[in-house]
Amino acid sequence: MTTVLIHGVPDTARVWNRLLPLLPDEHVVALDLPGFGCGWPAGFEPTKERYLAWIIDALEAIPGPLDVVAHDWGSILMLRVLTLRPDLIRSWAGGGAPFSADYAWHPTARLWQTPGAGEKAMDRLTPDIAVDMLRRAGLPETDARVTAANIDPRMKESILGLYRSGRDVFATWGPELAGLRDRVPGLVLWGETDPYAEPRFAERIGEATGARVACFEGCGHWWQVERPEETAAAIVSFRQAAGLS
Template sequence: MSTKHMVRRFCAFVPSTARGTSGQGGTNCYDTCVSTNKYLGDGLVSRTPLVLVHGNPETAAIWGPLIGELDRADAVVLSPPGFGVPAPRGFDSSTTTYRDWLASQLELFRAPVDLVGHDWGGIHVAALAMSRPDLIRSWASDALGVFAPDYLWHPRAQVWQQEGPGEASVQELWGGDLQQRLAVTSALGMTGRMAERVAAGMDPEMGRAVLRLLRSARQPTMAEAGRLLPSAAQRPGLALIAVDDFERASGTLVQHEWAARRSGARMAHLEGVGHWWPEETPAPVAEALTNFWAELPDPERAPATDSRA
C-alpha cells in the first residue's frame, strides 16, 4: 500500500470537529492529515504520531474537543469496527479480535505511536500495550480498572452478556429513532453535543457488536487478561483516572490504582472529570497527557522495532 493511500485510509477516521474551522470553511480531511506522511514515509519521525481509540457507544466524533485542546489536528482517530464504521465480513467483535485489529492498524505506521483510549478503546489500548509494545512509544487508558481480579461488569453490561435479555436491551437502546436514541444517551449521562453526536452514530450494527464484545469479556476473561498487566510496563503508560465517574463502569478508584501499579503506569487522578470526558471535560485530560508526553524520550529518528523478532 502506498503512503498516500495509507494517509487517506487514516483520514477517514478523523472527526470533522478536528478539522480546520477558519473563515475559509476549514480544511478537508486529506489536507488536515497529509502531515501523516512524516510518520509513514521512511520510518523516521519528527513528531510522534498520536492515535486515539474510542469506546461504546461512541464514534470518532467524540474526539474533536480533546484534539482541539491538544492542538493536534494531525491526530489519527481509529474507530473499532462496528462502532461508527462497518465491520469486515467475518469480524467476530471479540476482545482479542479488537486487540489484533488495533495492532494491524498501528503496523501501518513506520514509527511507534502515542496511543490513547477511552472506555472500551482504553481496554483495547491496554491489551495492545501488553502484547505489542513494539508498536507504541507510550499508552494511556481510562479503563485499567476492568483488569482487576475483583472487577464486576456494570449492570448494563451484565444484561448484554445474557442471551435473550441482551438482545432485548440492544433493541431498546439501539433500535429506536433519533429522538429515542437521544433519550438513551441522556440516560447514560451525556449532555449537549456529545449526546447528539453519539445518538446519531448508534445503529443496529453497533448493538450487535456490543453483544459479541461483552459476551467475549465475561469473567474470568478480564481477570485472566489482567495477569499480563506487567507486560505493559515495557512502554511508559498513563492511567487516566476520572474521579467523578460515579458509575464506576470501568472500575473503582482502588481497581484503577491496582491495575496502574501492576502495569507500571503513572496515575493522573482527574478531579471533576467524569466518564464522558473526551467532549465534556477535555482540558484536564489534555494537560495530563501533555505533561506525560513531555517527560518521554525524544522520538526523533527513532525507528520502530518489533519485539517479536
C-alpha cells in the same frame, strides 16, 4: 510522531473531537472500530480477539513512533496490545475501564452479556433512552445526542458480541498487566465520578504498570469530552516528564 486515538463503547471516532485540536501533535489518527460508525471487514466477528487483531493490524500500518490514547473498551484492548506487542507503542494514555480480575461488570454490561435479554435491551434502546443513559454517565447532552444518533443495528450487534466475548476478560488478560511495569511509559486517565468503575481501578492499573495516574475531579466517564483541556494538559505533562516531547 503520531498519536493514535482508540474509542470505546458506544462511541465512534467523533468522541475525540474536543480533545483532538488540543493535542500538540502534527499527526493524529482516530480509529473507528469495526461496527462503530462503519461496517465490518469481510468475515469479521465482533469478539474481543478479533478487535484486538484488528487494532494490531491498524497500528502496524501506521508509521511510528506511535503514542496511543484510548478510552473504555479501546483502553482494555490497548492494554492487551501492550502485553503482546509492546514494540508497537512508544507511550500510552488510557482509562475509563478497569483491568483487574476482581472487577464486577456493571449492570448494563451484564444485561448485554445475557443472550436474549441483551437483544431485548437493544431493541428497547431508542435514541431518547440512550441520551438519558449517556447523560447520567457524564456525557453533555449535545454530545449524548450525537452519540445516540450513531447507535445503529450494526453497532448494537457489535456491542453484544464484544461484551459477551469479554465476560471474563479481566480474569484472563488482567494478570499479564504486571509484566508491563516500567516497560512502556503510561498515563492512566479517569473521571472521579465514573459510574462504571471507581478511581481505585485507575490506581491498580498505575500500580501494575508503573504508569502515572490523573483523576479529574467532578468528571464522569468521558474525560476526553468532559475535561478536554485538563486531559490534554495531563498528556503533555506526562510526555514531557517521560522525555517524549
